[in-house]
Amino acid sequence: MDWTKQFIRYIIVMLLQVLLFDQLQLWGACHPYIYVLCLLMLPITIPHIPSMLIGAAAGVVMDIFCNSLGVHTAACILLMFIRPYLLGGIVNDKDRLNEQISLRTLGMETFVRYVAILVVVHHLTVFLLAAWQWQHIAFVMLETAVSSLITILVVIGYNAMKYK
Amino acid sequence: MQNLLKILLRYSNFLVFIALEVAAFLLIYYNNAYPRSSIFSTANDAVAWQEEQITELRSYFSLKSQNEQLALENADLRNQIVSMDSVQIDGSFRYSSAKVVQMTTDQLHNYLTINRGSHDGIQRGQGVRNEEGAVGIVRTVGPNYSVVLPLINTHTNLSCRFLKNDYVGTLQWDGKDCRFAQLADVAAHMVVNPGDTIVTSGLSPVFPEGIPVGIVENSVLKTGDAYHTIRVRLYTNFKRLKYVELVQNEHLQELEELQNGLD
Numbered sequence: 075m076d077w078t079k080q081f082i083r084y085i086i087v088m089l090l091q092v093l094l095f096d097q098l099q100l101w102g103a104c105h106p107y108i109y110v111l112c113l114l115m116l117p118i119t120i121p122h123i124p125s126m127l128i129g130a131a132a133g134v135v136m137d138i139f140c141n142s143l144g145v146h147t148a149a150c151i152l153l154m155f156i157r158p159y160l161l162g163g164i165v166n167d168k169d170r171l172n173e174q175i176s177l178r179t180l181g182m183e184t185f186v187r188y189v190a191i192l193v194v195v196h197h198l199t200v201f202l203l204a205a206w207q208w209q210h211i212a213f214v215m216l217e218t219a220v221s222s223l224i225t226i227l228v229v230i231g232y233n234a235m236k237y238k
Numbered sequence: 239m240q241n242l243l244k245i246l247l248r249y250s251n252f253l254v255f256i257a258l259e260v261a262a263f264l265l266i267y268y269n270n271a272y273p274r275s276s277i278f279s280t281a282n283d284a285v286a287w288q289e290e291q292i293t294e295l296r297s298y299f300s301l302k303s304q305n306e307q308l309a310l311e312n313a314d315l316r317n318q319i320v321s322m323d324s325v326q327i328d329g330s331f332r333y334s335s336a337k338v339v340q341m342t343t344d345q346l347h348n349y350l351t352i353n354r355g356s357h358d359g360i361q362r363g364q365g366v367r368n369e370e371g372a373v374g375i376v377r378t379v380g381p382n383y384s385v386v387l388p389l390i391n392t393h394t395n396l397s398c399r400f401l402k403n404d405y406v407g408t409l410q411w412d413g414k415d416c417r418f419a420q421l422a423d424v425a426a427h428m429v430v431n432p433g434d435t436i437v438t439s440g441l442s443p444v445f446p447e448g449i450p451v452g453i454v455e456n457s458v459l460k461t462g463d464a465y466h467t468i469r470v471r472l473y474t475n476f477k478r479l480k481y482v483e484l485v486q487n488e489h490l491q492e493l494e495e496l497q498n499g500l501d
Contacts, residue, residue: 093292102344122251130258134278137265138285141349141378141385143278144265151262155255203266205346207392210413213346 084112084132092139103217106224107146109136110196113153114189114229117174122158129154142204149199153192160191177233189229190222197222270393280340280351281380289340289351297480304480311369331446332486334358336366339383343476346392346413350374352482355382363444365485371450371473372396372438373482389451390416390476397442398451400428401435409436409451409470416476418455421468430457430466443493445485 091109098104113129120128133147140146162168164187165180177185201214201221246253269278280286297304334354341350354360356379366373366386374388375396387394389411396409398421407424421436434454440447452470459466487493 092288097292097296105345123254126251126255126258130262133262138278138282139280141279142266142347143269144262144267147265148259148262151255151258155251205392205413206270210346210392213413 080112080116083115084109087112088135091136096139103213103220104224105201105217106221106228107136107197107200108225108228110150110153110193110225111229111232113150114157114192115175115233118158118161122155125157126151126154145200145203148203149196152199153196156195157192160188164188176237177230178237185233186226186230190226193225193229194218194222197225276355276378276380276383276385279378279380279385280349281355281378281383281385283380283382286339286351286353286380286383290353293339303478307478307480314369332488333483334486335481335483337481338479341388341476341479343390343416348388348391348416348476349377350386350388350479350482352384352386352484353382354484355380355384357381359486360384360484361486361490363490364487365438365445365449366482367445367449367485368474368479368482370475371452372445373474373476373479375444376484386482388476389419389472389474396444396451397439398436399439401437401448406439406441407436407468417472419452419470419472421454421470422465424466424468426459426464426466428466430454430459430468432456436470443487443490446487449485 087109091107095106095108098106109132113132116125116128129150130147133145133150134143136146136150137143161175164184166184175185175188180188198214198218201217205211205214276282280289336352336354339351339353342348350373352366360376360379362376362379364376366376366388372389374386374391374394376384377387378385389396389409392411392413394409394411397406398409399406405424405428407421409419410422411419424430432454436451436453438445438447438449438451450473452472455469455471457466457468
């Protein structure tokens with residue numbers, strides 16, 4: 075695994091997040107958090123506890139930009155905690171789990187399922203914790219649906235471009 | 239003992255997960271209750287500087303409308319000079335200006351970051367307004383930048399009153415539309431008409447009395463309700479906010495000491 079490559083990708087993705095995706099104030103409910111791409115694409119060979127710590131670090135950085143200390147942190151830790159269990163559950167050929175996670179190694183269907191489930195879990199957690207009150211639940215659901223869709227498309231598009 | 243260690247080791251992933259989540263939830267709780275940490279917010283120098291560059295870049299695309307706004311403001315100021323005798327000045331408040339570095343308007347918890355911090359004498363709890371009306375309250379203060387809690391944040395409560403009869407209510411926001419807020423705690427016996435002007439009450443040390451907030455858009459009173467449901471059209475256009483004024487209450491510290499002494 076190449077740490078430098080992972081780090082450079084993280085910087086580029088965070089720049090895109092802050093410069094482009096945080097500026098989308100189009101429909102009021104559109105807040106895609108594309109930075110989860112870096113967490114989703116981390117090799118599964120990283121042990122469980124360090125991977126949760128990486129998630130926590132990425133969450134704190136995003137929280138600073140959102141003035142929401144703890145919200146993204148909690149969501150990213152949850153994402154990194156369920157990731158290995160989810161992969162174990164949806165990947166039939168266990169030999170593939172030794173490789174890097176990508177569209178090519180997992181296959182289209184499994185990969186889309188993997189990305190969609192984790193992105194929805196992450197976005198729903200972020201929006202629920204940010205709202206903090208049940209009275210906003212309808213807005214939270216709309217926000218989750220719109221934003222998750224865009225994030226999922228970005229992650230899959232990135233992979234389709236890279237592993238054409 | 240050995241068995242206990244075995245169990246701990248077996249479930250170590252889960253235990254670490256729980257510990258991290260508890261830490262994250264404590265962060266959320268303390269950040270909501272006592273948002274003192276300026277490093278972990280957009281009041282952080284590096285983050286605010288970066289946001290400032292983005293806003294700067296974007297502002298070139300709205301030069302025309304900014305010019306028009308300035309022209310309007312100039313005209314308004316000239317009118318105010320003409321009628322200067324009618325301007326009331328409350329001696330305990332002072333004003334200073336700041337530039338908006340970053341702002342969101344489409345989330346439940348919107349914030350704005352301004353380019354003034356503790357080096358410029360900014361304190362937590364100061365009021366923020368612009369030439370249109372009230373904007374918000376200073377929430378977190380960094381050395382050179384501060385984060386402001388605007389009226390359009392679901393955490394905000396601002397004591398306001400009707401201009402016509404001094405009846406006091408609390409301004410809140412439902413998280414839906416950044417042009418409208420809601421006025422709560424107005425009892426059913428009050429007569430509320432669309433077009434009634436809402437101003438700050440002066441009951442809290444944040445704002446002087448009578449800063450414009452908005453006008454009543456409509457009010458609903460269902461049978462059996464004890465309070466009106468009032469929708470207020472805010473004077474401040476948060477989508478176009480570029481410059482703000484900070485309201486400094488000279489007696490803020492004294493007031494706080496007095497109130498703390500009561501507890």
